[in-house]
Amino acid sequence: MTADRPLVMDGAAHDAASLPVEIRFDKVSKHFRRPDGEGTFVAVEDVNLDIHQGELVALLGKAGCGKSTLFNMIAGLQAPSSGAVHVQQHDPFKEFAALRGRIAIVFQNDRLLPWRSALDNAAFGLEMMDVPLARRHEAARHWLARLGLQGHENDYPHALSGGMRQRVAIARAFATDAPIMLCDEPLSALDEITAARLRLEFAELLREAGRTAAFITHSIGEALDIGTRVVVLQRPARIAYDVRLGATPAEAERTEVRRRIMDVLTM
Numbered sequence: 001m002t003a004d005r006p007l008v009m010d011g012a013a014h015d016a017a018s019l020p021v022e023i024r025f026d027k028v029s030k031h032f033r034r035p036d037g038e039g040t041f042v043a044v045e046d047v048n049l050d051i052h053q054g055e056l057v058a059l060l061g062k063a064g065c066g067k068s069t070l071f072n073m074i075a076g077l078q079a080p081s082s083g084a085v086h087v088q089q090h091d092p093f094k095e096f097a098a099l100r101g102r103i104a105i106v107f108q109n110d111r112l113l114p115w116r117s118a119l120d121n122a123a124f125g126l127e128m129m130d131v132p133l134a135r136r137h138e139a140a141r142h143w144l145a146r147l148g149l150q151g152h153e154n155d156y157p158h159a160l161s162g163g164m165r166q167r168v169a170i171a172r173a174f175a176t177d178a179p180i181m182l183c184d185e186p187l188s189a190l191d192e193i194t195a196a197r198l199r200l201e202f203a204e205l206l207r208e209a210g211r212t213a214a215f216i217t218h219s220i221g222e223a224l225d226i227g228t229r230v231v232v233l234q235r236p237a238r239i240a241y242d243v244r245l246g247a248t249p250a251e252a253e254r255t256e257v258r259r260r261i262m263d264v265l266t267m
């Protein structure tokens with residue numbers, strides 16, 4: 001299903017910058033009016049960021065530092081106050097329709113439809129894209145199996161654990177075959193052990209499928225397990241540290257990067 005896209009091979013993280021830019025922030029700021037009407041509040045300040053094809057970029061920062069605001073601007077749900085956001089050369093806010101089927105989203109909450117089986121939930125994104133029933137069920141079955149849910153196709157969300165429900169939500173995102181995966185803290189509602197297991201599987205699937213991902217998280221461990229690149233944000237969202245990791249970073253490299261991230265986050 002991904003034959004039309006080059007797979008990202010081991011070691012590609014180092015060459016990522018030579019691949020096409022999929023998501024671009026060009027001098028992006030976002031201000032909100034204060035609730036009391038007194039002036040504005042800066043949520044994102046002058047962000048420049050290029051995310052290249054096949055990069056799995058963890059956007060890491062503390063609560064309230066503007067991560068979801070960045071997410072909303074990539075997804076086309078909010079427009080920047082100044083500067084420009086481009087996804088595959090389109091303005092996601094002004095050209096929302098042009099990006100249909102190109103961005104798949106996983107939220108913190110699974111957002112499954114309770115009256116639909118796991119199969120019909122996983123097929124939902126394709127249904128929105130008018131893909132015929134047989135094809136969307138085939139893709140949904142494939143991705144449910146890849147996420148370890150074979151045999152649960154006919155289960156309804158209430159019969160599944162939180163971890164399994166989030167697996168269905170991830171299957172739904174992969175099934176669309178969208179080249180860009182956008183995730184806003186997709187594992188942070190799960191217990192620690194479930195989240196740690198799922199994040200390794202998720203990272204593997206993203207790599208294998210050659211997707212480009214912007215993955216928002218407040219967990220350093222998650223950022224290092226999933227990201228081929230970690231971008232650390234300081235409030236108001238501005239980039240304080242940006243590092244690309246080797247495809248299979250040695251323990252020493254991880255430890256050093258973790259130390260730098262801790263330094264930045266405690267500043």
Ligand SMILES: Nc1ncnc2c1ncn2[C@@H]1O[C@H](COP(=O)(O)OP(=O)(O)O)[C@@H](O)[C@H]1O
Nearest residue numbers: 032033041043062063064065066067068069070
């Ligand atoms: N629609 C909005 N109106 C006013 N302030 C907002 C709005 N959305 C976010 N903010 C503020 O912008 C800051 C960043 O929010 P957000 O992007 O949700 O942070 P994060 O996802 O990193 O926790 C917060 O202080 C939040 O209160």
Ligand SMILES: [Mg+2]
Nearest residue numbers: 067068069184
């Ligand atoms: Mg958020």
